[in-house]
Amino acid sequence: MLREQRNGMCASLARFAAVTALLSVLFPAAMMPAAAAPMAATAAPAPTVPVQAGTVVAEPVRLHVVPGYGGDYKPYHLIPIRVKVSNNGAPLKGLLRLAMKDTQPQVGYHVLPVSLDAGETKTYTLFGSEQISMPNIVVRLESDEGLLIAEEKVGGRGLNTGDKLIGVLSEQATTADFLGSLRRENAQSLHRVQHLSEADIPETAQSLKMLDVLVINGFPAEKLSAVQTEAITGWVENGGILILGGGAGYRRSAAPWLDLSPVSVHGETRWNGLRKLAEKAGVENVPSGPLTVAMGKLAGGRIIVEEKGIPIIALRPVGDGKVLFCAYDLAEGPVAHWPGNSPLWSRLLLPLIDGERAEGLNGGPRGIDFWQSLAMAAERIPAFKTPPIGVLAALLGAYILIAGPILYHVMGRWGQREWNWLAIPVAAVLFGGGLFLFGAKDRMGGTLVQNLSVVELHDRWADITTGAALFVPEGGTYRLQAKGGEIPRPLEMPDFSHPDHQQVHLSGDGDSMSLEFRDVEFWSLRKALFQQTAERGRIASRLVYEDGKMAGTVINQTPYAIRDARLLYGAEVIPLGDLPPGEAVPVDVLIGNEPVRQVTTFMGPASLIPLEKLLPGDPDPALAATRTNRASRERDILGSFFQGGPVLPSGEVEFFGWTDDPVVDYEIPGHPLRAVHLGLVHSTLDLAPGPDGSMLYAAGAFTAKTVNGVTEADRGANGFLVADSPIILDYMITEPESSSFFKQNGHFTPTRIRVDFWTHEPSFVFKKEIYDWHRNGFAEWDKVASNDCLDREALPYFLSPEGRLRFRFSHEDPALLQKFIGLPHLFVEGRMAP
Structure with missing residues (x-):
């Protein structure tokens, strides 16, 4: 038996040797020993074997990764990640990927091709979400074949939602560091200061949105490209705050923004001390020493702040943002380390960058809820609308008649009733097939796309957000290629460890970004979000307040045909009709008489303007039920715009209109598109005083500041809870910098104030009091006001010399339960004097 086993083994070895010899003849390169492999490589390249993540095959290549600005980044933003690639080895080509450590090669979210010569260093920009704060998120450099060349952790520091990020462009390393010590009383938010270089400034305003404030002081602006300076201008118009430092280097550092500056500079001088600056800061320590102004x-x-007739600090609104001029160099000796910096800039800057609206009383900044609700609203594609119930009932009735009495009668006439066993199933198949084809006709013939947009217009620049829903008729890969500078992103930022999310890829940079969905299922839906800041014209206006009326014209200077336009001021909605591009519409309407009413919504009662008034059609809310279905998409967009909350008065003249024109520009190569567009166009307009200086500031123009009795837990978006302790609120009426709505430079003198009070419970009676500054005590509101108004004779008693109006609210519920009291709305008439 052993002999048989030995014979079998010999036979096997003989066969193996024969096969090996044959292979060595047919494929000599494959059978060479390891020492000869380099020679064989010239004849046929060896297959690439991907290495495991974390294995570095090229030490000379180094990555330096900085997310956000200086490593700081904020949630709910598309976060730029700057990657400096230093190649000290041979020339290389490959791909940069934002990915999760230890995942398979060629898997990642943002993918960017790179190419470097020997000894070359380049900086690239990837984009990610707040998920980059996870410890296992890395930037990976791979070869085209999937070999890992270098890898570096993203890192950085994620800020909280309420934290503020302040960027500084200066040649001095410590310029404006004092801005990091600003604190609002009882506030938990931080103010982070990051010193930037010209390389940190992106080329799109959209990428600057993480910054709340940008300080430019003693920095040579010529280091910035024209595209970068335009991006800063667009960022300001869309809500950014730009601080221009003065001194000897003002003209050089502020050159690209001289037209935006509140002060036209014609020279400089040397001073020894700025006393008015100390007075504004509320400190006795005056900055002393020679100072260039x-x-x-x-x-x-x-x-x-003004000293010796020269503006020291001035503020100018620019679109939704502001430009703050400072006549002195923030880094110059006498003021660089002045102890009054923190109190001064807390008074100047906190009301602007924190914004009372974001403080909790009047809502907060838009974020992921806005994006998600807009993209989800895009799912309501008109082509998918269910046929009317009457049509479905008629079709079902026809089928019953055909499959029942008609076939029975016909087959009876032919004497073939036994054929009904076949005829009825055939009729059912034909009927079902017909219904299928009827429903499928709108799903065939190309990729069906609906784009729902919100266009927020400013002086020149527009902030555009689009939620896109794509219904794909067949499976495969779909790449959304942006053509107009938009930055596409999936509705949900990918979870890098989730297999489905690994099929979503962002690629490209600059003006050519694309979003790719791979392995899309047949007849499925994909959603994307597009964000862009671009020049789109403006809604121009010439509106004045005179004799109790708003009068003037509104002009459409955008490329969009706008329909069903409205003006909203206080609680009044003024219909304008349709506005083709370049057209103007006259305005002549009484204002200030409509109270802010309590309206019950699905979220409960609230003090708001009925949403129906802003929908297309007749603005009368009583007709809302007749157009609920027709306006459902418009309703969804408005709900996204107001973040699902109440429509609160803003204090400004607001323009709302609708357009069916394309707002976003993208294509899907290889797939014809059938696109449906709907956009909300929004802008704020100026209302100027009349020739005699008369002016009306409507509800929302003045923000309440709590004096006592309110904790953070008691505050809501439009009111507060009162328990056994009274609540005291202050409104600053005549101090311009207390409100961003004062756009005129002058002194405002109120002549009449109307106050609208409200609560969730109409039967709940609460006590309203107003402070009498002459008698130094509170007086009952109902005894001093006439029809909830304070006239010219009463105002000297209840308006303090500095323009403060103080209210106290309480209730006498025996159970001492917390009761909700709405935030009062003020309508203030007066005169603006130079």
Whole structure:
């Protein structure tokens, strides 16, 4: 038996040797020993074997990764990740990927091709979400074949939602560091200061949105490209705050933004001390020592601090943002380390960057809820609308008649009733097939796309957000290629460890970004979000307040045909009709008489303007039920715009209109598109005083500041809870910098104030009191006001010399339960004097 086993083994070895010899003849390169492998490689390249993540095959290549600005980044933003690639080895080509450590090669979210010569260093920008704060998120450099060349952890520091990020462009390393010590009383938010270089400034305003404030002081602006300076301008118009430092280097550092500056500078001088600056800061320590001050005259906006007839600090609204002029160099000796910096800039900057609206009383900044609700609303594609119930009932009735009495009668006439066993199933198949084809006709013939957009217009630049829903008729890969500078992103930022999310890829940079969905299922839906800041014209206006009326014209200077336009001021909605591009519409309407009413919504009672008034059609809310279905998409967009909350008065003249024109520009190569577009166009307009200086500031123009009795838990978006302790609120009426709605430089003198009070429970009676500054005590509101109004004779008693109006609210519920009291709305008439 052993002999048989030996014979079998010999036979096997003989066969193996024969096969090996044959293979060595047919494929000599494959059978060479290891020492000869390099020679064989010239004839046929060896197959690439991907290495495991974390294995570095090229030490000379180094990555330096900085997310956000200086490593700081904020949630709910598309976060730029700057990657510096240093190649000290041979020339290389490959791909940068934002990915999860230890995942398979060629898997990642943002993918960017790279190419470097020997000894070359380049900086690339990837984009990610707040998920980059996870410890296992890395930037990976791979070869085209999937070999890992280098890898670096993203790292950085994620800020909280309420934290503020302040960027500084300066040649001095410590310029404006004092801005990091600003604190609002009882606030938990931080103010982070990051010193930037010209390389940190992106080329799109959209990528700057993480910054709340940008300080430019003693920095040579010529280091910035024209595209970068335009991006900063667009960022300001869309809500950014730009601080221009003065001194000897003002003209050089502020050159690209001289037209935006509130002060026109014509020279400079040397001073020894700025006493008015110390007075504004509320400190006795005056900055002393020689100081270079830029001299000029007010060009727009208003002066906040003035000394010897020269504006020292001035503020100018620009679109939704602001430009703050500072006549001195923030880094110059006498003021660089002045103890009054923190109190001064807390008074100047906190009301602007924190914004009372984001403080909790009037809502907060938009974020992921806005994006998700907009993209989800895009799912309501008109082509998928269910046929009317009457049509479905008629079709079902026809089928019953055909499959029942008609076939029975016909087959009876033919004497073939036994054929009904076949005829009825055939009729059912034909009927079902017909219904299928009827329903499928709108799903065939190309990729069906609906784009729902919100276009927020400013002076020149627009902030555009689009939620897109794509219904794909067949499976495969779909790549959304942006053509107009938009930045596409999936509705949900990918979970890198989730297999489905590994099929979503962002690629490209600059003006050519694309979002790719791989392995899409047949007849499925994909959703994407597009964000862009671009020039789209503006809604121009010439509106004045005179004799109790708003009068003037509104002009459409955008490329969009706008329909069903409205103006909203306070609680009044003014219909304008349709506005083709370039057209103007007259306005002449009484304002200030409509109270802010309590309206019950699905979220409960609230003080708001009925949403139906802003929907297309007749603005009368009583007709809302007749157009609920027709306006469902418009209703969804408005709900996204107001973040699902109440429509609160803003204090400004707001423009709302609708357009069916394309707002976003993208294509899907290889797939024809059938696109449906709907966009909300929104803008804020100026209302100027009349020739005699008369002016009306409507509800929302003045923000309440709590004096006592309110904790953070008691505050809501539009009111507060009162328990056994009274609540005291202050409104600053005549101090311009207390409100961002004062766009005129002058002194406002109120002549009449109307106050709208409200609560969730109409039967709940609460006590309202107003402070009498002459008698130094509170007086009952109902005894001093006439029809909830304070007239010219009463105002000297209840308006303090500095313009403060103080209310106290309480209730006498025996159970001492917390009761909700709505935030009062003020309508203030008066005169603006130079």
